[in-house]
Amino acid sequence: MASLIHTEVRDSVGILTLNRPQQFNSLSLQMLGQLVEALTALEHDPQVRCVLIQAQGKHFCTGADLDEVKSLRDSVEALERFLATGLAVFRRLEQSPLPVVAAVQGLALAGGLELVLACDVALAAESARLGDQHAQFGLVPGWGGSQRLPRLIGRRRALELMLSARWLDAGEALALGLVNRVVADDDLHGQAVEFCRGLAGRSKPGLALMKQLVDRGLDLPLQEALDLELALAAPALQSDDVSEGLAAFTEKRAPRFSR
Secondary structure, eight states: OOEEEEEEETTTTTEEEOOOOGGOOOHHHHHEEEHHHHHHHHHHHHOEEEEEESSSSSBBBBBOOOHHHHHHHTTTTHHHHHHHHHHHHHHHHOOOOOOOOEEOEEETHHHHHHHHHHEEEEEEEEOEEEEEGGGGGGGGOOOSSSHHHHHHHHHHHHHHHHTTOOOHHHHHHHHHHOSSSSOOOGGGHHHHHHHHHHHHTSOHHHHHHHHHHHHHTTTOOOHHHHHHHHHHHHTTTHHHHHHHHHHHTTTTTTOOOOO
C-alpha cells in the first residue's frame, strides 16, 4: 500500500504529513484510512504529546478526491460510506486526547477546510488561501463543515462563505478566527514545530482533559457545562502532574511532567 501519510516523531511531537502532492493532497478513502491509523499509532506512543498535521507540496489539501466521488455516484450506500469515513476520521482528530495542530500552506479548500476545522489549532502561511468551495460545483459539505464552521465563526459569516464559495486570504482567515496565527511562508514548518514543542511540554493528562471539557461542554447548556467542569476538574487537582506543577511554582523552576 502506498504511503499517503508520512509519520515522524520529533521531540515528543508526532508529525503527520499528507503525502499526495500531485493531487494537491485530495483525500481518498485510502488516505483517510491511513490518516486514522497513523493518528492511533501516535496516540499509543507514550513519547508523543502533540500531533502536527502538515502537507507535502504546494497545497495543504484541496478537499475530497472528486474522481473517487464520481466513481461512487451510482450507489447511495457507497457515497454514504465515503462521507461517513471522512466524518469519523475528522471526529477522531477532534476527540483525540492529544492536541492536534494544522500547518496550512497554499490551498485548504472544501474538505481541506473541513480538516482544518477538525484540528484544535491552525497556523497558516501568509500565502495560504482557505475556503468552502463546495457551492462552486453544486456540492455540499459532507465532512462536518456545515456544522463546525458556524460554530466557529457564527451563522451569518459561515453561510456567506459557504454560499459564495469565496476564498479567504490568510489575513481574513485570521480575522474570522479560522486560523490562530499567520506566519511567513518560509517559517511555517519551523513555527508549527516550535509551537507543538511548547504544547508537548505541558501536562499530557491536563491537556487531554481541557479538550474533553471544551468538546463536551459546547453541546451543553451553560450550567450543565459548568457542573461538568467542576466534576472533572476537582479530581484532576489531585494528579501527580499537578503536584509537580505546584512544586515547580514554589521552587521557581520549569515543571518536569511525567511521560
